[in-house]
Amino acid sequence: MEQTWTIKKLLDWMVERFSQEEIDSPRLTAEMLLSFVLQMQRIELYTHFDQVVKKAQLDKLHHLIKRCLQNEPVQYLTGRCEFYSLSFKVTPDCLIPRPETELLVEQVIEFLRSRDGTQYICDLCTGCGCVAIAVAKNFANAKIIATDICDKALSIAAANIEKYNLSEKIKLLQGNLFEPLIGQLDVKEFDLICCNPPYISRAEYEKLDAKVRNYEPKLALDGGSDGLDIYRRIAIEAGTHLKKGAAVMLEIGYLQGEQVKKLLEETDYFGAVKIDKDFSNNDRIITATRV
Ligand SMILES: C[S@@+](CC[C@H](N)C(=O)[O-])C[C@H]1O[C@@H](n2cnc3c(N)ncnc32)[C@H](O)[C@@H]1O
Incomplete structure (x- = not known):
């Protein structure tokens, strides 16, 4: 039987994986990627802990996690960066x-x-x-x-x-x-x-x-x-x-x-x-x- 991935389960899994691989700020990075894929605010992840993540979203997340584990900065993966309480578009340029x-x-x-x-x-x-x-x-x-x-x-x-x-x-x-x-x-x-x-x-x-x-x-x-x-x-x-x-x-x-x-x-x-x-x-x- 296929596993069901809820937001909570995914977050926990990502935090553990990122910590093992010594990715900076594992929880923040996990939240940034997951909220980007689900088009949610980071805070909403915590109010939707039991929401099941769809297959297409899991595929997209999987691809981003792979790139993140190769050290690609999360801000380039999501195309966004917080600075002075504002949200900026960023790209590798x-x-x-x-x-x-x-x-x-x-x-x-x-x-x-x-x-x-x-x-x-x-x-x-x-x-x-x-x-x-x-x-x-x-x-x-x-x-x-x-x-x-x-x-x-x-x-x-x-x-x-x-x-x-x-x-x-x-x-x-x-x-x-x-x-x-x-x-x-x-x-x-x-x-x-x-x-x-x-x-x-x-x-x-x-x-x-x-x-x-x-x-x-x-x-x-x-x-x-x-x-x-x-x-x-x-x-x-x-x-x-x-x-x-x-x-x-x-x-x-x-x-x-x-x-x-x-x-x-x-x-x-x-x-x-x-x-x-x-x-x-x-x-x-x-x-x-x-x-
Ligand atoms: C350290 S980044 C700063 C970007 C932004 N102000 C910040 O604080 O995040 C330096 C910027 O200087 C630009 N730059 C490099 N050499 C330059 C030059 N000779 N004249 C003008 N801009 C230059 C780069 O393209 C880059 O965008």
């Missing part, structure tokens, strides 16, 4: 937003709230648009230009902007770092430039977890030989795009604080440079104020 980057959003919003009037923001290296969108959703007076070199990442950002109805507030431009801003007439100087750039050094890249290295775009991770390529360019170029009293706010690798601080201090543009730590007490966000 963009980085999966990380919880550490929520701190960048928090600090950006705090800075913007300390100022008056419409705030013009530039989000460099926007990827799926998570930083720009989270800021726009939480700060009413934001006008944002978000740029990325990768067309495919920008089309994901465009879908996310459309989903959250933010096309009046966020404009996407394709190009190499500051380059697309040059022909741009609406805003000449920004109140804030923020960026979570690729910052992994070549040596670190080779040692990255297979889950990251084999699936996430190298363009979103590789920061050049020492990981600092984009910071060098930002330190040199950001000053000319900022108003006086404006700020540049960057996510950094946990060992890069002092080096990036030095890069910013070496220019004539910035006064105070501060480094903030993340929830693991690692250096994570650097802020420099334009003098």
